[in-house]
Amino acid sequence: MAIVAGVDFGTLSVRVSIVDSERGLLASAVSEYPLHRKREDPDFATQSHADHMRALADATRQAVKSAGIPGDQIASIALDTTGSSVIPVGEGMVPLDDYYLWCDHRAKLEAALITELARIEKLKAIDWCGGIYSSEWGFAKLLHWLRHNPEKRGKFVSAFEHCDMVAATLCGITDPRLVKRSVCAMGHKWMWNASLGGLPPESFLAKVDPVLAGARDKLEGDYATSDKIAGTLSAEWAEKLGLRAGIPIPVGAFDAHWDAIGAGAKEGDVVNVVGTSTCIIAYAAKAQLIPGVCGVVPGSVHPQFTGIEAGLSATGDIFSAIARRAGTTVEELSKGLDKYRAGQTGLLRMTWDNGDRTVLVNPNLGGMTIGWNLVHTAQDELFAAIEGTAFHTRVILDRMSEYGAPTQRVINGGGVPQNNPVLNQVYANVLGRPVLVPSGKVTGLGSAIFAFMAAGAFRTIAEAQDKICPKHSVYEPQPETQSTYATLYDLYRKIYFEFGNPERSPFGNVLPKLIQIARG
Missing domain, CATH: 3.30.420.40 (ATPase, nucleotide binding domain)
Known part of the structure; x- marks a missing residue:
């Protein structure tokens, strides 16, 4: 038997679900955070990393309390997030700005430029994301940020998807090159493809815009699937969450992807x-x-x-x-x-x-x-x-x-x-x-399943699904x-x-x- 915490960051709130491998869902709690919009710019949508982490700590403590268990019984914590939600960081993984949230569409021109050049250059990576690069995705958002924040470019060290940033924070990782990067996030939104050598070539990115020169190197790291471990919970964040230090945290993913696993x-x-x-x-x-x-x-x-x-x-x-x-x-x-x-x-x-x-x-x-x-x-x-x-x-x-x-x-x-x-x-x-x-509700169950896998509670994802996922009601045509x-x-x-x-x-x-x- 094992008890884990499954975390789901949504657009307006984070949900933490405490799940028992035998008894199923014990309790869940939700904590909200603000979404910053501008009436004069409907494409603008940002959120603060500090708000996210505050809400995570609040929801985790609430969920553990509602479950009626001591926090040190939690064997693992796993998290999914929205995406592509991108944050630029400086030295020590310190945010240089808020997240460009998934629904931030300011990077339309940048996305169109990437698409146009990818077609001219016959970049194979663009074919793996449908042939058109979206303003919702990572490189477009990073380019938009670099173009519109010239005073911060000198401090720019790297950029991260939300799921990787939160996992790194929980693990106490302060060196960007030591952060595990999600294949799910980087493959779908950044054109990362192992068979093509990883990210698009430096020559392509620099041709899109010179401000992207060097960006490929700054995004290098250990790209991993969610059956791998991102790290272990640091003492600092164990205290904030009310959990035990040292528990494993698997590599994260996008919320909808793990919701699909949680839906069976x-x-x-x-x-x-x-x-x-x-x-x-x-x-x-x-x-x-x-x-x-x-x-x-x-x-x-x-x-x-x-x-x-x-x-x-x-x-x-x-x-x-x-x-x-x-x-x-x-x-x-x-x-x-x-x-x-x-x-x-x-x-x-x-x-x-x-x-x-x-x-x-x-x-x-x-x-x-x-x-x-x-x-x-x-x-x-x-x-x-x-x-x-x-x-x-x-x-x-x-x-x-x-x-x-x-x-x-x-x-x-x-x-x-x-x-x-x-x-x-x-x-x-x-x-x-x-x-x-x-x-029943499946939000957070996908995260819980990957937390169970990290804790060694089940041999396969299918075995965990059979035990944890709810049955289905059927609507016939x-x-x-x-x-x-x-x-x-x-x-x-x-x-x-x-x-x-x-x-x-x-x-x-x-x-x-x-x-x-x-x-x-």
């Missing part, structure tokens, strides 16, 4: 981790490159498989925005949605409010609703938005299937499906296949909806590719032009 995903499954955004996660023994899909990385998700990541840049955030504009909450606005029938609203809602992550990888888009009349309500828009996120998900699953990654099961994980049966039913209807939903949703999906695809791709259609310039005009 096996090879051939696709997990929609639906929260503020959606991450679509799968893994396979072998996977070929998929255009527009933001990462095919050996060793991510499950260390013995190749991880595949795609997603929507906003999901729950869209639902919240609709409710906020109506002066209410999503919970209140959702009452009565179960009475809606497929296509009842006459609306098609394009879910680009925060740009397109997959398959267009285009941040220069905005949300769009087609079909308004004078009596439509906010509730109509909410239902159409649920349908829209389902249609967008189907676009992605169709692309994955087209390139040799068919879906055997669909699991709706994350926080939103736990509280939204209408969404789960709409997804089953739109996708035309059963949708499985874990019967409703036959009476299939014809309507087939027709609506055809319309959605036409609008998606016509308005979302400026290289394909003149309509593709409409939304980027509106954004440009709005910003003066």
